[in-house]
Amino acid sequence: MLESLKKMFSGNEGDMPVSTGSKPDISREKSAELYEKAKNYFPGGVNSPVRAFKSVYGTPLFIQKGDGCFVWDADGNQFIDFCGSWGPLILGHNHPKVRDKVTEVMQNGMSFGAPTALENELAELIIKNNKFVEKIRFTSSGTEAVMSAIRLARGYTGKDKIIKFEGCYHGHTDSLLVKAGSGLVTFGETSSAGVPKSFAQETIVIPLNDKDAIKAAFEQFKGEVAAVIIEGIPANNGLLMQDVEYIKYLENICKENKALLIFDEVITGFRLGFEGAAAHYGVKPDIVTYGKIIGGGLPVGMYGASAEIMGHISPDGGVYQAGTLSGNPVAMAAGIAQLTELLRSGFYKELNNKASEFAESIQRFATARNYKLKVFHVGSIFWLAFTDKDKIQSADDIDPTSMEKFKVLHRELLNRGIYIGPSGYEVGFVSAAHTKIELEKAKRAILESLDVVFRNK
Ligand SMILES: *Cc1c(COP(=O)(O)O)cnc(C)c1O
Numbered sequence: 001m002l003e004s005l006k007k008m009f010s011g012n013e014g015d016m017p018v019s020t021g022s023k024p025d026i027s028r029e030k031s032a033e034l035y036e037k038a039k040n041y042f043p044g045g046v047n048s049p050v051r052a053f054k055s056v057y058g059t060p061l062f063i064q065k066g067d068g069c070f071v072w073d074a075d076g077n078q079f080i081d082f083c084g085s086w087g088p089l090i091l092g093h094n095h096p097k098v099r100d101k102v103t104e105v106m107q108n109g110m111s112f113g114a115p116t117a118l119e120n121e122l123a124e125l126i127i128k129n130n131k132f133v134e135k136i137r138f139t140s141s142g143t144e145a146v147m148s149a150i151r152l153a154r155g156y157t158g159k160d161k162i163i164k165f166e167g168c169y170h171g172h173t174d175s176l177l178v179k180a181g182s183g184l185v186t187f188g189e190t191s192s193a194g195v196p197k198s199f200a201q202e203t204i205v206i207p208l209n210d211k212d213a214i215k216a217a218f219e220q221f222k223g224e225v226a227a228v229i230i231e232g233i234p235a236n237n238g239l240l241m242q243d244v245e246y247i248k249y250l251e252n253i254c255k256e257n258k259a260l261l262i263f264d265e266v267i268t269g270f271r272l273g274f275e276g277a278a279a280h281y282g283v284k285p286d287i288v289t290y291g292k293i294i295g296g297g298l299p300v301g302m303y304g305a306s307a308e309i310m311g312h313i314s315p316d317g318g319v320y321q322a323g324t325l326s327g328n329p330v331a332m333a334a335g336i337a338q339l340t341e342l343l344r345s346g347f348y349k350e351l352n353n354k355a356s357e358f359a360e361s362i363q364r365f366a367t368a369r370n371y372k373l374k375v376f377h378v379g380s381i382f383w384l385a386f387t388d389k390d391k392i393q394s395a396d397d398i399d400p401t402s403m404e405k406f407k408v409l410h411r412e413l414l415n416r417g418i419y420i421g422p423s424g425y426e427v428g429f430v431s432a433a434h435t436k437i438e439l440e441k442a443k444r445a446i447l448e449s450l451d452v453v454f455r456n457k
Contacts, residue, residue: 066093092433133304142291143171145301167395169236232268232277296334
């Protein structure tokens with residue numbers, strides 16, 4: 001920890017000033033007006049459901065611009081942002097290096113549907129600095145990357161069944177919109193209308209952090225399992241940290257059963273470090289998927305594996321997968337510019353230190369006040385959980401009634417200029433653009449808001 005940083009966050013959190021209570025609501029008229037309009041055009045007024053503010057107070061803020069760690073809404077309110085477009089913006093909003101590279105490349109046209117040197121450049125940046133992939137394929141979203149990885153695993157192994165974990169999100173592909181049925185090991189039940197039951201039958205859903213469950217699944221479906229898919233560190237349903245030992249167990253049981261281990265690193269890739277969660281644990285997944293950060297804010301996904309496994313993808317092999325805009329030059333440019341910054345020496349160390357001190361200082365305050373709050377964090381990802389459990393490692397460990405507290409917290413934070421994802425199941429992200437000054441401001445706003453949350457209980 002840098003000394004100066006330590007000083008910034010030190011002090012007895014128990015002595016922090018108590019807020020005078022709930023803050024009056026900021027003006028949200030323009031956003032509300034835009035939302036009314038949007039409802040005429042889009043189901044729920046949005047193009048992705050979590051944006052609709054269904055589990056918090058009020059209606060969505062319409063964002064006008066972002067710069068560094070700040071966003072501004074249509075009413076001109078300024079916020080310190082911890083959503084970061086749900087993870088991609090590890091350098092903050094509108095980073096000059098990313099913006100300049102994108103504008104430069106755009107001058108030459110935006111898509112050709114033919115190879116460009118920029119694809120090679122981004123691939124080289126990734127493959128040279130990542131021991132988990134030898135060959136890759138770019139897609140235009142994380143969902144597509146995961147969908148393709150699943151198809152590849154099935155094509156490669158000649159088996160059909162997939163094991164996934166309750167509490168992991170892998171995008172909205174049919175075979176993964178499946179939740180656990182009753183019983184330890186069961187076929188999944190679809191978690192969305194429109195997913196055929198027969199698809200769900202190919203997906204087995206088990207709890208995280210449970211060796212018996214995975215063992216039983218492999219016994220029950222002996223010789224049928226193509227792959228086990230897990231989020232590097234599950235971060236879409238709270239932050240469900242797994243023990244290294246458990247992940248190594250998964251790696252071994254997959255090997256024993258000739259099933260592939262797929263690491264969905266769409267959030268954790270390039271976030272925990274350049275090589276994501278695989279390097280964090282020291283395991284070697286067979287297929288890895290990336291998204292979010294890899295595109296610097298533009299739509300990019302990717303899946304990769306050994307050259308041998310990737311040899312099964314068309315046109316080399318029989319597993320078909322394609323994309324009109326895959327690897328398009330503008331998105332590649334953003335990825336190149338962003339990943340180049342991440343490779344600077346000390347980048348992750350500085351970011352992760354800053355983020356962990358931020359998280360821990362909030363925790364110290366909550367502990368000093370006996371608030372039932374845990375700030376789980378890893379790298380620059382944090383999750384505010386209203387719980388007194390020391391560990392939350394599976395979806396079942398989360399108390400749904402705690403989300404009422406999150407609702408109050410979210411409103412108080414917006415009214416104090418802090419923007420976080422509008423659901424208590426979502427994690428927050430610290431970016432390189434959050435300076436110590438802004439983190440200190442954000443911390444104070446969070447502490448004041450917690451006082452309100454716990455006095456209104
Ligand atoms: C966001 C996410 C996806 C889906 O990516 P999209 O780009 O939204 O399609 C898949 N897996 C994980 C782990 C994610 O966090």
